[in-house]
Amino acid sequence: MTHAPRKIIIDTDPGQDDAVAILLALASPEDLTVLGITAVAGNVPLPLTAKNARIICELAGKPETLVFAGCDRPLKRKLVTAEHVHGKTGLDGPQLADPVMPLQAQHGVDFIIDTLRREPAHTVTLCPLGPLTNIAEAFRRAPDIVARVQQIVLMGGAYFEVGNITPAAEFNIYVDPEATEIVFRSGAPIVVMPLDVTHKALTTRARIEGFRAMGTEPGRMVAEWTDFFERFDMQKYGSEGAPLHDPCVIAYLIRPELFTGRHINVEIETQSELTLGMTVADWWGVTDRPANALFIGDLDAAGFYALLTERIARL
Ligand code: RIB
Ligand code: CA
Numbered sequence: 001m002t003h004a005p006r007k008i009i010i011d012t013d014p015g016q017d018d019a020v021a022i023l024l025a026l027a028s029p030e031d032l033t034v035l036g037i038t039a040v041a042g043n044v045p046l047p048l049t050a051k052n053a054r055i056i057c058e059l060a061g062k063p064e065t066l067v068f069a070g071c072d073r074p075l076k077r078k079l080v081t082a083e084h085v086h087g088k089t090g091l092d093g094p095q096l097a098d099p100v101m102p103l104q105a106q107h108g109v110d111f112i113i114d115t116l117r118r119e120p121a122h123t124v125t126l127c128p129l130g131p132l133t134n135i136a137e138a139f140r141r142a143p144d145i146v147a148r149v150q151q152i153v154l155m156g157g158a159y160f161e162v163g164n165i166t167p168a169a170e171f172n173i174y175v176d177p178e179a180t181e182i183v184f185r186s187g188a189p190i191v192v193m194p195l196d197v198t199h200k201a202l203t204t205r206a207r208i209e210g211f212r213a214m215g216t217e218p219g220r221m222v223a224e225w226t227d228f229f230e231r232f233d234m235q236k237y238g239s240e241g242a243p244l245h246d247p248c249v250i251a252y253l254i255r256p257e258l259f260t261g262r263h264i265n266v267e268i269e270t271q272s273e274l275t276l277g278m279t280v281a282d283w284w285g286v287t288d289r290p291a292n293a294l295f296i297g298d299l300d301a302a303g304f305y306a307l308l309t310e311r312i313a314r315l
Helices: 016-026 046-059 108-118 133-141 143-148 171-175 177-184 205-212 217-237 247-254 301-312
Strands: 006-012 032-039 067-069 124-128 149-155 190-193 259-264 266-268 279-281 293-299
Touching (some): 016 032, 046 067, 067 108, 108 124, 124 133, 133 143, 177 266, 205 301, 293 301
Parallel strands (some): 006 032, 124 149
16 A cells, blocks of 8 residues: 655755755655755854755755745854864865755745645654754744644754763754754654664765765765765764764655664753753653653664665666
8 A cells, every 4th residue: 555655844954964864855756745945054054054955956856846944043042053074065075056946935934834734734744954943933933833743753862872062962952952842842743863873874985885886966976975974973983984864864754664762751951051952861761751752772774775875876
């Protein structure tokens, strides 16, 4: 029995790994209908994430995709960016031409609100791949949309893997902890792809050469993005390759059976300077705090890369 494609909004701060996630989504029309892509400030400032999102859509051959600019800074804090990981453009690695396709005039937060109000309840999934500012702002401005969300599948947080931007916090959460708290306390059904699982989705030389060997522009770009992106993690963790964080979100929507996790309580540190942005995940059930998220801890990495390779090769 074939299912209708899931309707999704991708909220993103491209970022090389965001780019691979967006390519995977746009290469999978039988599974996913991308209603729109909303850019948020994160890895690099908003003008660049809004530009990069369009570069990626054109690379996928989907210039008709609706791309919106959302919030240019966190709800309450100064923006923290990650050029040290992603480079000055956010998509360092290959040389990229400026996009031709337009940026939509509507603000990304208004697009999220209008779409959730227009589409039938529980038929739209939100896929945040960066700081949760746009999602939280939409929930704040229009609390009525929270009950209409089908699911939120996000990349962010860490428990056993601890932090990657501070000893305690993962980057997406650290940039806007207040926004994250609003989302995790909203009551919307949440699936979390933390570093615990994304650090098991490592690129390898063979996997990257598999993308390059496709002989396509998207395949070459993915290889050159991961060549650039992996140097930071390999230097820091001594790992063989780079964790492809954000594509885990999209792969979960297409093949959830590749992932395993626990439905647990996750709280966000928003006060302490020492542990700001930490996702306090009650993995062992030592509190009576209500479960509010499916926290993913593991994946079938071979199956994940097989899916990624098969789909990217279509573009
Ligand atoms: O910590 C990894 C996350 O931060 C990924 O989403 C990456 O793109 C950056 O946004
Ligand atoms: Ca990201």
